Amino acid sequence: xxxxxxxxxxxxxxxxxxxxxxxxxxxxxxxxxxxxxxxxxxxxxxxxxxxxxxxxxxxxxxxxxxxxxxxxxxxxxxxxxxxxxxxxxxxxxxxxxxxxxxxxxxxxxxxxxxxxxxxxxxxxxxxxxxxxxxxxxxxxxxxxxxxxxxxxxxxxxxxxxxxxxxxxxxxxxxxxxxxxxxxxxxxxxxxxxxxxxxxxxxxxxxxxxxxxxxxxxxxxxxxxxxxxxxxxxxxxxxxxxxxxxxxxxxxxxxxxxx
Amino acid sequence: xxxxxxxxxxxxxxxxxxxxxxxxxxxxxxxxxxxxxxxxxxxxxxxxxxxxxxxxxxxxxxxxxxxxxxxxxxxxxxxxxxxxxxxxxxxxxxxxxxxxxxxxxxxxxxxxxxxxxxxxxxxxxxxxxxxxxxxxxxxxxxxxxxxxxxxxxxxxxxxxxxxxxxxxxxxxxxxxxxxxxxxxxxxxxxxxxxxxxxxxxxxxxxxxxxxxxxxxxxxxxxxxxxxxxxxxxxxxxxxxxxxxxxxxxxxxxxxxxx
DNA sequence: TCCAAGGCAAGAGCAGTGCTCTCTTTTGTG
DNA sequence: CACAAAAGAGAGCACTGCTCTTGCCTTGGA
Numbered sequence: 001x002x003x004x005x006x007x008x009x010x011x012x013x014x015x016x017x018x019x020x021x022x023x024x025x026x027x028x029x030x031x032x033x034x035x036x037x038x039x040x041x042x043x044x045x046x047x048x049x050x051x052x053x054x055x056x057x058x059x060x061x062x063x064x065x066x067x068x069x070x071x072x073x074x075x076x077x078x079x080x081x082x083x084x085x086x087x088x089x090x091x092x093x094x095x096x097x098x099x100x101x102x103x104x105x106x107x108x109x110x111x112x113x114x115x116x117x118x119x120x121x122x123x124x125x126x127x128x129x130x131x132x133x134x135x136x137x138x139x140x141x142x143x144x145x146x147x148x149x150x151x152x153x154x155x156x157x158x159x160x161x162x163x164x165x166x167x168x169x170x171x172x173x174x175x176x177x178x179x180x181x182x183x184x185x186x187x188x189x190x191x192x193x194x195x196x197x198x199x200x201x202x203x204x205x206x207x208x209x210x211x212x213x214x215x216x217x218x219x220x221x222x223x224x225x226x227x228x229x230x231x232x233x234x235x236x237x238x239x240x241x242x243x244x245x246x247x248x249x250x251x252x253x254x255x256x257x258x
Numbered sequence: 259x260x261x262x263x264x265x266x267x268x269x270x271x272x273x274x275x276x277x278x279x280x281x282x283x284x285x286x287x288x289x290x291x292x293x294x295x296x297x298x299x300x301x302x303x304x305x306x307x308x309x310x311x312x313x314x315x316x317x318x319x320x321x322x323x324x325x326x327x328x329x330x331x332x333x334x335x336x337x338x339x340x341x342x343x344x345x346x347x348x349x350x351x352x353x354x355x356x357x358x359x360x361x362x363x364x365x366x367x368x369x370x371x372x373x374x375x376x377x378x379x380x381x382x383x384x385x386x387x388x389x390x391x392x393x394x395x396x397x398x399x400x401x402x403x404x405x406x407x408x409x410x411x412x413x414x415x416x417x418x419x420x421x422x423x424x425x426x427x428x429x430x431x432x433x434x435x436x437x438x439x440x441x442x443x444x445x446x447x448x449x450x451x452x453x454x455x456x457x458x459x460x461x462x463x464x465x466x467x468x469x470x471x472x473x474x475x476x477x478x479x480x481x482x483x484x485x486x487x488x489x490x491x492x493x494x495x496x497x498x499x500x501x502x503x504x505x506x507x508x509x510x511x512x513x514x515x516x
Numbered sequence: 517t518c519c520a521a522g523g524c525a526a527g528a529g530c531a532g533t534g535c536t537c538t539c540t541t542t543t544g545t546g
Numbered sequence: 547c548a549c550a551a552a553a554g555a556g557a558g559c560a561c562t563g564c565t566c567t568t569g570c571c572t573t574g575g576a
Contacts (some may be wrong), residue, residue, distance in 0.1 A: 047302055062525045131388025170487045178481040200489040207465015223436040230430045231458040320554050
């Protein structure tokens with residue numbers, strides 16, 4: 001316990017210097033917690049610095065010692081949200097088989113975990129995958145955490161590629177260069193056509209979740225989980241994952257509880 | 259009150275009764291125009307009733323004679339946005355072949371038109387397909403216009419089904435009932451599996467557009483239009499559209515007429 | 517141990533918001 | 547023409563994000 005560097009959020013200096021630093025960390029966390037509470041309750045647009053301060057028993061101006069502006073608070077929440085959904089995805093991946101495991105099941109488990117997280121935290125999901133807030137454009141701090149889910153999806157496909165192989169989709173001649181560039185950026189051992197399909201599937205996955213969450217499926221889709229699982233399985237096939245249970249394209253049965 | 263025709267609301271063509279009505283219509287339109295201007299410039303969250311009134315040379319309270327609240331103004335803009343993107347989709351459909359025309363091309367044209375509209379009106383797109391605004395939940399008035407794009411996509415696939423047939427995707431047993439229900443609701447002459455694929459493709463299409471528009475593709479995708487066209491073509495195949503230029507593929511056999 | 521420095525909270529205040537009320541002006545119609 | 551309905555004007559309330567100044571008090575060094 002001693003030698004282990006506890007990952008204290010942002011501070012790489014492991015030693016907690018004094019009561020002052022500690023208090024600062026605690027207050028910062030308390031502010032974010034309360035802000036997250038209000039976010040969950042009312043949405044990003046109604047998140048009010050003054051209300052957060054009020055709830056914490058401090059005056060609004062004091063809060064500016066911790067976050068220079070409302071947008072900075074929002075940015076912190078965005079980073080946390082990306083981390084939370086990324087963590088959910090990683091946990092689902094690790095819970096479902098190993099690098100050699102049943103790849104379609106892992107793919108589905110990851111996607112399902114993202115959906116579950118989104119349904120449980122709709123406003124936080126909207127914060128990161130909905131329209132950009134107020135007049136806000138994502139700062140640099142968010143790009144790392146933002147890629148975690150994508151990395152997990154890439155990892156699942158890469159594992160499949162290494163252990164079992166992929167049914168590499170046909171190459172679109174217009175995307176030859178772009179596919180090569182993507183593959184080099186994302187996973188240099190994957191065929192370009194797979195990289196293309198992967199990025200497409202990534203965006204489409206969130207299209208399914210967003211439509212469900214933002215009410216577009218109201219009065220259109222009833223069996224949402226079933227539709228999701230079906231579509232996600234098809235997305236898995238589109239990136240080349242080999243579904244043992246359905247070699248040609250028949251119907252798969254249940255699987256992979258959560 | 260007896261002889262008075264009450265429901266003109268939606269039909270301004272019918273006998274504009276007097277200068278007063280005309281003025282009301284004009285002022286209402288001016289308010290919406292200015293609001294749309296501010297929406298395009300700054301986004302929905304920064305749309306201010308007072309600023310709109312100021313720009314129009316009226317006092318803010320006067321604006322409440324036309325829209326009972328800010329949310330009502332937003333709702334009007336939402337309806338207009340749905341209508342605009344729906345109109346763009348319909349125009350693209352009508353511009354590209356006829357009911358017998360090259361179905362994958364029509365499909366791609368419609369999707370491309372939606373994307374073009376979104377790129378040209380990002381804030382309006384975010385208003386309707388991004389996260390629900392402030393604490394706002396879509397009222398009944400929006401359900402009609404909201405379905406126009408979906409109707410166009412359905413229409414293209416239905417035309418294909420009637421004239422050329424579809425490569426009906428395999429039926430997922432877990433979605434048998436849901437698929438039948440959807441088909442009955444959306445297009446009763448389409449096979450249930452096609453209805454399922456259509457709804458999935460619909461959501462996934464907007465996933466692609468949203469990711470591009472909301473910055474998720476930053477530093478990931480360069481050739482965005484090419485990727486979009488590729489993915490949309492694949493979505494077309496997934497609903498059963500027969501691509502003459504590439505007969506093989508995952509879907510398998512053609513045929514399956516009415 | 518004492519003391520200056522700086523982190524921190526508090527309060528007042530500014531400019532802006534959505535919305536409601538009251539009062540006055542305009543305007544179409546009996 | 548007279549009158550009621552519609553529309554505009556203005557003040558005001560409660561709220562917002564943010565800034566600035568004023569003190570308190572913890573902290574680190576002498």
